[in-house]
Amino acid sequence: MWSGTPLFPEAASTMATRVDALYFFLLGLGVFFSVLIAGLIVYYAVKFHRKTPRAIGAQLRGNLVVELVWTVVPLLITIVIFVWGAELFYAMSRPPGDSLDIYVVAKQWMWKFQHLDGQREINELHVPTGRDVRLIATSEDVIHDWFVPAFRVKSDVLPGRYVNIWFRATKPGQYHLFCAEYCGTKHSGMVGQVVVMEPHDYQNWLSGGETGRTLASAGERLFVDLACNTCHRLDAQGRGPLLNGLIGKTVRLQSGQSIIADEAYIRESILNPSAKITAGYQPIMPTFQGLVTEEQLLQLIEYVKSLPTGDGASAATKP
């Protein structure tokens, strides 16, 4: 009956074994206290079972020392668990610097992936072992959730935002990908698989199949088609700010505030250009809301990221 029925999930990422360690610690703790309480209840129920109908119990009303012990001991134990869980979460939340980036667009009811080299996949994602992979994910409609149990990684994927999710796969194989945030009728059909491959197999996979244009070059073509290049000129003489080296840079705004440019900032500047005007520029850019899809937005972002950091970069913030 139990053949083919796993009782514990596969561990296929660097994070999985760390999560499991905390899980086993808590499991041990949980078993200890459950057995302690259940054991005491059964033992007392038998030992102190009412012998005569009119019997009453010993009139003990409490004991301060005992109360303090069972207040302070659980408190100390929970502080240990908190620190352990917090440290783990902190590591999960910080995407590593040098990562393989993949863009994810979720929609009712599928997962769409775009690799930088131009490969596109639906409900299936190929990644190599031994390399930090960062997903930059957004949703076209409602909230979805990226969940790969074998990686112990889960994150909501929200409309209107970019969420960073990262993992480093350790074991080749095929693993379930689930949507874990209820998203409507076919929620349980919004599943797929992550195919983890040895690095050289992954290289073969990348070079095989249809070789379309890279994500950045697709973005470049859009940049021209949408006439972005008429204002955002590469010679820094345009009516719009220079985009070279924009990501990660501090941008001074008309309002006097400064922000650090990230993917979400570029997205907002395309869809709602007047929200954050770069200091020294006029709010003349039209909105592209409804004109570009989430996937095209990601292509444009990747194009902007791919621009060389030229000399004229400082001109972007020049008044």
Next chain:
Amino acid sequence: MTTSHLPAHHYLNDGYGIRSWLLTRDHKRIALLYLAGVTFFFFIGGAFAVLMRLELATPAGDLVSDETYNKLFTMHGVIMVFFFLIPAIPAVLGNFLIPIMVGARDLAFPKVNLASWYIYMLGGLFTLYALFSGGVDTGWTFYTPFSTVSSTTNVIPTALGIFITGFSSILTGLNFIVTIHRMRAPGLTWSRLPLFLWSMYATSLINVLGTPVLAITLLLIAAERAFHFGFFDPALGGDPVLFQHLFWFYSHPAVYVMVLPAMGVVSELVAAGCRKPVFGYTFVAIASLSIAILGFLVWGHHMFVAGESVYAALIFSILSYLVAIPSAIKVFNWTATMYRGAVSWETPMLYAYGFIGLFTIGGLTGLFLAAVGLNVHVTDTYFIIAHFHYIMVGGTIMAYLGGLHFWWPKISGRLYNEWLARLSAGIIFAGFNLTFFPQFVLGYLGMPRRYHAYPPEFQVLNVLSSAGASILGIGYLIPIAYLMWSLRYGRAASANPWGAVGLEWSTTSPPPTENFAETPTVTWKPYDYEHAVSAPEGHVA
């Protein structure tokens, strides 16, 4: 023991006919009106659960369509949370017992109390109408922007039904708070209050402070859905996560609305079952208030993977551990109360044992969920389903049934069949564990919640769970039969069949409409078995 007779005058024979019930201002009759209401909703919500478990017996989504399945779990959640778990213990047992336990004739505002019941029923029927005229598929959590933009089902009518019922919680909460403050009998100081009253007081505070936030949130959903105000939909400039903050700001404290009353019941059951004062009375009472207060500060632990900041997550994590401590203190104190007690094995005590054991498991798995890094893996899976059912079903429903059996002789004036009662308590305990324990394993394996179909390797555990659910269902049906039977054929109960202390046991079973012939004066500490005036009698011959 001589055969007891019902007293000549009591609240059940003080007037007959439908008007004497529907227009009553007697808190005891209103409690019975609520009993009928919550029982009705419990079996409706339970029927939805049975259909879900039947569907999940096979991996393919074959018994009902995905659309129907989504409506089933939504209706199960909405009905069980808002129309059973939240009102069950306060509105039935609280309504019946609070005035008697404080030695008063009725609640502070008897007409408001009756109005609360009508509001509850109106909200309930409104929601039922919404559910049966097409249903709703958002889950009981109504997450945006799905609920405001994407769902094509009856979101607004359902939300309005819950909105209406919220007023019943608020009014009942006010009524209880005022009664406990202003209507205590002479000598009944705060330090002499039964622990049930402390927990009802804490619960009422949450209801009065938290429910308005839920009401506002539901109105915002209706406004965005109907008029496209951009509160939550990013396409309209809103923030979908804002909804989750507002929703859980009420709905996490609401968890304590469901479990604090259960803790109060268990304190009474354990004291009477051991004929001993509850160990650490002051600590148990303070723990109730601490839970009510800290419960308002932990809502963000439902959102660790939802896009809140890392530092917010860490703060909500540590606060969640703080709120776990008072619960642990209570479990230790109940267990310690049994030490050197005169421990009973009668039905109410069996439910108390069940509660403590299952609540302990529910609480300990809460420690898993509050650890942020581990929460990431198990949240939104069956692990969380199992965890909160250990608290809500293993905890609250066990305590509710234990309380119902404990006070049934007082409520009805009759004794039920003890052996059938013990048997069904055992069936419920076994069925419960078989239903929900496999779900912990499923959850860690990664099976997401709210899935209509699932990968085949999860089937065996799901079949176990479905088998357990059918046993659990039978376990819940047996008490209906023997409790109804006892109303007509049960032996008459004496005033104090358990040999318990407490003002409710000093009046007749059932009590007269005015509760006491004359206002009692309290001169004893709580659970004062040493100086108990009434001699204990055995219940089971």
